Amino acid sequence: xxxxxxxxxxxxxxxxxxxxxxxxxxxxxxxxxxxxxxxxxxxxxxxxxxxxxxxxxxxxxxxxxxxxxxxxxxxxxxxxxxxxxxxxxxxxxxxxxxxxxxxxxxxxxxxxxxxxxxxxxxxxxxxxxxxxxxx
Numbered sequence: 001x002x003x004x005x006x007x008x009x010x011x012x013x014x015x016x017x018x019x020x021x022x023x024x025x026x027x028x029x030x031x032x033x034x035x036x037x038x039x040x041x042x043x044x045x046x047x048x049x050x051x052x053x054x055x056x057x058x059x060x061x062x063x064x065x066x067x068x069x070x071x072x073x074x075x076x077x078x079x080x081x082x083x084x085x086x087x088x089x090x091x092x093x094x095x096x097x098x099x100x101x102x103x104x105x106x107x108x109x110x111x112x113x114x115x116x117x118x119x120x121x122x123x124x125x126x127x128x129x130x131x132x133x134x135x
Contacts, residue, residue: 042132054126054135066112074103074111081118086130089122 044052051059062081065073082096099114 045127045131052131053133055131057135062115066108066115069108071103071106071108071111074108075100078103078111078114084135086122086126086133089125091121092118095121 042052044050045055050056062077065077078096078100082093082100085092095114095118099111099118102108102110102114
């Protein structure tokens, strides 16, 4: 089992069956149960469902800031994002802070590029594992 699969299993199991299950999954001593391998029903984010916490924040705060082109608003939003790093996503803070600095200097395209870099690196993993986490 790959390290990323072990980590994903540990995260999902810790939510579903507690830390003992997370330790079990991380150890790689047994196969991942089918219910975990199939994925979690988050109850948010899909068509017809309420927005997940970060998704809703991104749509209201970040989208508004980037659409306005206001560097101060974008910087503030990116600084907030930097303050909320999820576990296992080590470049999250640096990417967000870099974008905030660019926004403060008026480099809106550079700030938006940091958003894209973070999305390219983490969006799929975040959606698969943490989409219903508080933000």
